[in-house]
Amino acid sequence: MINYGSQDRLLTAVDAIYEAATDPSKWPAALGAIADCFGDVGAVLVWRRDDGSFGTIVSDTLIDAQRDYEESGWANRDIRATRATERGYFFNGVPITDRHLCSPDEIRNDPCYTQFLAKQGLGWVAGIAVSPEPHVGVLVSVQRDSSRKSEFSDDELGLLVIIGRHIEKSLRLSIRLLDAELTRLGLGEALARIGIGVFSLDSLGRVVFSNPAGRRLIGDELHLVQDRLRIGSGSTREAIDEAITHTLRGYRHDLVAEPKPLLVHSLNSNRRLVIYLLPIGTRTSLAEEFLTNTRAIVLVIEQKLDEPPDPTLVRDVLGLTLGEARIAALVGSGLPPREAAERLGIAEDTARNLLKRVFSKVGVSRQSELVGLLAKLVLR
Template structure:
């Protein structure tokens, strides 16, 4: 196993790579095979070894993508069945539900004594020259849970609160890019031309030029056009003045903003959709195609991709939107979405993989942050905001 150990000088020194990481994330949004390199850029921005992204669908299906420098450790993790002893994995959902922030690290998962004695730490991690991790949960789709984890060398100190905050901000961009990316991964887009893959995804997708001209719209996107979101004079816009101005600003930022501006916190544009008694959430992904392959040819004039999702009647709220609107953690938002849709705390906890006691503790924080005191008030609040 010594051949798999990460030398101290194999990891680049810390650098101001946040912007570069964000650009790599959006480069991968429409090209799933670029995710390993994007994950490496994320790890490099912290001066760490590598990163891994694990996703699980509502139907139980799951998968993972890791950066190149973690491939050997990931193979050992699977072949050696270290996942059976991975306390990070087994405890992350329960411990993450009570954490005050979205990003967590080993001190939120295990005691110092456990980190000194458990075989997962002493044999697996140290055997690969690995130490502390930082992880963050993200929600690109209400039916898909994703965890982004960054692994650092055993020669580095523990994660600081500032680093965990930066990881949370990186996670928001990964979430935004995965609004499209996770659906392309599920559609096995690498086997298809991009236009064919986009036609198969279940959300609206519009490829936009700098002046908001629609260069391509998939069938799902065309079906969402109507009295809320429209194409006028060939440009994507909205009938509501507030939504129209916000949409124009997001597209202009993607087209003409500098790299620093594009790396700011991504926010969706909510477009009223009276036909469905709800709204459309428009997520703008900046695009900077490079190279001369077929994907780049299709994206030649594209500066932004608009991913449009529709609210669903009687469905739980989108946790990511609940989080952003009410300042919750993602774990709190996931619970709020289920409880707000009428699930009892015990049932909601079971669905999320946490105990009833943890669910009730988390729900108290949700009530405090949303200014509600009981489940019926939370349900009414989410219904009034039409956050579905």
């Protein structure tokens, strides 16, 4: 249960998370706001790409600790990071804390705990995978002061799940802007080059900016009428219009609730549109002039009907974890488990174990049944 004080901190964190969507330099501040939700020292965002590259963003309170971590070689001796990688936690979207990674004896005696963490005044950690992209794994972790003797509770891990959903949605834009080819560009030029549709809306719902990818998607189930987006038809349009209105007004309940994507099926072409709404708070101060009046950003991602569905849609529709949904999306589109594992960069045994859990949760026993279920609930 979230009390009013913690709800205020959560709303502050959500605002900061969406500010970072269009300005990745704001992620340290967002991570600090996330740590404040728990009353903890700081937070860390770690990503690992499928080409082996990786990077870290930390809240300002952890800059010195992170520098020591890298310069003293703890990056190669961190038992928690090693276990998280080995056990697929960068992938599966399940919240974790120390008890999921290390034994009590390891927590008492491993050098990572007794030397590095003790030196930095740190103790417990809580983390969750938040990447919406198949080619990059992202884990956000909250670092707890060692003077707080209790590790993270299940309720706190539940709060991290809510925060993780907002980070995941923000990263759909932010990951692309963090791409090495775009970091040297201004925001406007970077948005012009990314391959997803971006529409910024003012407080009245009028489109004040759209990038080339977004303008190419106009037509069929996406229209611009008197400077306003019209997405879908019938009850789908009504639901999306209502969601946009709520996002623009910034209702507290809607900001705290777990965000979910919206799906639009095309009537006349072989595609579907996945819609994400990012609220931009009135306190936002963005560097680029064209975003100064923005109160919401609409992300529109086109997916062909012969391509695997967005894993977050599969997760939300079928009640899976993100890792299970990634496997279900690929295998449910006809890909053999071995090829699905290769595409996701995980072991085939891991993929098959995830698939078994998917079958158990959704009540099917073979791949053909999963294909039929996805076709009924997600693809058509």
